[in-house]
Amino acid sequence: MHFNSISEALAMGGYGPYVWSTVGIVIAVLLFLIIHSMTAKKRTLTMLRLEQERADKIALAKQSNDDYQSKPNHN
Amino acid sequence: MWKWLHPYAKAETTYKLCYRLLPYFSWLAVITLVSGSIWGLFYAPSDYQQGDSFRIIYFHVPTAIWSMGAYTSMAICGLIGIVWQIRNAELAVYAIAPVGAAFTFLALISGAIWGKPMWGAWWVWDARLTSELILLFLYLGVIALYNSFEDKRTAARASSILAIVGVINVPIIHYSVEWWNTLHQGASITKLDKPSISPDMLWPLLLNISGFLFVLAALVCLRLANQILINDARRPWVKAMVSEKTNKAEQSKNKATLADKE
Numbered sequence: 001m002h003f004n005s006i007s008e009a010l011a012m013g014g015y016g017p018y019v020w021s022t023v024g025i026v027i028a029v030l031l032f033l034i035i036h037s038m039t040a041k042k043r044t045l046t047m048l049r050l051e052q053e054r055a056d057k058i059a060l061a062k063q064s065n066d067d068y069q070s071k072p073n074h075n
Numbered sequence: 076m077w078k079w080l081h082p083y084a085k086a087e088t089t090y091k092l093c094y095r096l097l098p099y100f101s102w103l104a105v106i107t108l109v110s111g112s113i114w115g116l117f118y119a120p121s122d123y124q125q126g127d128s129f130r131i132i133y134f135h136v137p138t139a140i141w142s143m144g145a146y147t148s149m150a151i152c153g154l155i156g157i158v159w160q161i162r163n164a165e166l167a168v169y170a171i172a173p174v175g176a177a178f179t180f181l182a183l184i185s186g187a188i189w190g191k192p193m194w195g196a197w198w199v200w201d202a203r204l205t206s207e208l209i210l211l212f213l214y215l216g217v218i219a220l221y222n223s224f225e226d227k228r229t230a231a232r233a234s235s236i237l238a239i240v241g242v243i244n245v246p247i248i249h250y251s252v253e254w255w256n257t258l259h260q261g262a263s264i265t266k267l268d269k270p271s272i273s274p275d276m277l278w279p280l281l282l283n284i285s286g287f288l289f290v291l292a293a294l295v296c297l298r299l300a301n302q303i304l305i306n307d308a309r310r311p312w313v314k315a316m317v318s319e320k321t322n323k324a325e326q327s328k329n330k331a332t333l334a335d336k337e
Contacts, residue, residue: 001118002117002121012128012130013128015126015127018188018191019131021188022131022134022184022188023112023134025181025185026138026181029177029181030290033294034294037297037298041297041301044301044305046320049317049320049321049324
């Protein structure tokens with residue numbers, strides 16, 4: 001270990017704020033990127049599922065409308 | 076000889092390859108980044124001129140190197156997509172761009188934080204810094220261009236062309252410290268003769284450089300797989316995945332209602 005104590009390591013020879021803010025920003029950005037990339041598949045599948053449900057609903061509505069129209073004397 | 080490449084033109088095969096490679100890249104990234112960062116932050120000797128502020132190098136140099144490396148690979152993917160019309164390469168362009176942009180951002184921020192105590196300024200408009208900032212704008216341009224087209228084939232072509240044209244910036248960044256007078260120091264480890272950095276400082280730096288490459292690779296695997304999923308949304312294999320998800324959701328809903336009844 002280059003430093004004699006933890007407080008000395010945290011101080012970084014007077015450059016502590018600079019070094020540790022860099023470490024913090026790097027960790028924050030990487031974490032954000034990792035979480036965003038890991039949840040991407042879930043988001044996509046949810047989006048596709050909702051699209052599919054919507055398409056099914058439209059098809060169903062169209063079908064029942066067609067059935068209604070094709071019946072004679074519905075007025 | 077190149078026959079083994081053929082199956083990867085099929086999106087599903089590439090999708091599976093992404094998830095097969097992901098654990099290797101992730102674990103290598105964790106191991107190299109944790110050991111390299113701890114070694115660099117606590118065990119490497121301090122610099123005789125810069126004291127302990129030089130430790131920012133362990134984050135600044137890897138992100139800067141791979142901001143350019145990611146851009147070059149993105150441009151190569153764009154070229155492959157345009158010339159040979161390979162859809163997976165076009166998707167890779169959009170998979171790489173956000174990761175490259177984040178790395179560029181980190182290189183700029185860590186450089187600014189390093190510049191304040193060493194140069195006395197957060198930012199100077201010199202060649203190295205300005206060209207790296209332009210790299211960030213190129214990444215953002217590629218992302219924005221891709222998102223501004225409803226038709227994703229057109230989007231991929233437009234952003235690929237921007238990526239290819241912008242690659243001229245990469246050698247400019249690299250040689251900026253030689254071509255112009257600059258505050259930024261010259262190359263230390265990519266020199267052809269002996270690197271001008273002590274081995275005690277160099278080893279953790281090499282660990283972190285490889286670590287950030289593995290992070291880049293793992294994230295691109297995840298994002299490319301997702302792009303393939305979106306692109307193949309109408310194909311049977313993706314539809315099967317979606318309906319499986321729907322079934323699971325319905326099953327859990329049924330279970331919940333059963334539990335309520337009881």
